[in-house]
Amino acid sequence: MEMKKRISLELRNRNPAEVVALVVDNCRSSDGEVESLTDEYTGLEILSMVNVGLTSLSKLPSLPKLRKLEVSDNAISGGLDALAEKCPNLTYLNLSGNKIKELSSVEVLQNLKNLKSLDLYSCEVSTLDDYREGVFELLPQLTYLDGYDQEDNEVPDSEADNDDDDEAGPPGDEDEEDEDDEEGSEGDEDEVGLSYLMKEGIQDEEDDGDYVEEDEEEEEEEEEDGGLCLVSFKPDCRMKH
Structure with a gap:
């Protein structure tokens, strides 16, 4: 998609002065210059034009409130002197992946008095011995x-993000703890169940023992009763003879 059309779509029926952030990554600039972006974008603070085929920033409009400019993965080799005049409040500039070869090419950025962060990663200049x-x-x-x-x-x-990750701990720790808790709970339930069954079994054995003892007592009583009958019967038999 062409840059002109992309910027028109990004407006979404808004007034250009109301746009605070504008992202037109991966579209195409027909002449290697910034197209369709005008001085009307007076409230723009963030502008991203990654991989759009830019060779120069000379046609960048005046953007007095712009703080962050992303123009990585283009073919920019110079023309950075326009930034100080058109984006005086720029604090972050990403030029990584462009055709900047010499330190003298970035010297003009010293006029950006508010610039705090600069990225030149993957530019040829970053391979120089005294680069940093x-x-x-x-x-x-x-x-x-x-x-x-x-x-x-x-x-x-970046450090804050890493600290948050460290505090959170390795992924899955909480899940493992929950699983351990669940396994522990299941184990407790099994132990309770086993102890209950064992108690039931012991009770059954005791009950069976009681029944056995009662049966033996009844048998002994019956034998005793039978003996008495025999003893009482024999004298009767003798008397008849």
Whole structure:
């Protein structure tokens, strides 16, 4: 899709001055310049034009409130001097994946007094031996280059995200604990069930024992009764003879 059409669609019937963030990634610029973006976008703070075929930013309109500019994966080799005049409040600039080869190409960014973070990752300039030292020397206002400061400390936002992940713990820990709890509960239920059955079995055996004892007592009583009958019968028989 062409950049002109994409920007028109992104407006969504709004007034350009009302647009705060504009993303036109992966569309195409017919002449390698910024197209259809005008000075009317006075409230724009975030602009993303990743992989749109840009070769220059010379036609970028005046965007006084722009803070963040994403133009990675284009073919920009120069023309960065226009940024200081048109985007004076820029604090973050991503130029990674462009055709910037020399430190002198980024020297013009020293006029962006509010620039705190610059990305030049995958640009040819980043392969130079004195790359990091040179950029920080040319741009004293800069705090982060490619996501790290001069002492190789990562951008705080990334550190905060990592801290949150660490506090949350490895994925699945909570599930494992829940599973352990469930298994423990099931085990307790099994133990209760077994103990109950064992008690029932013991009770049955005791009851059976009681029945056996009662039966034996009854048999003994019957034998005793039978003996008495025999004893009482025999004298009667003798008397008849």
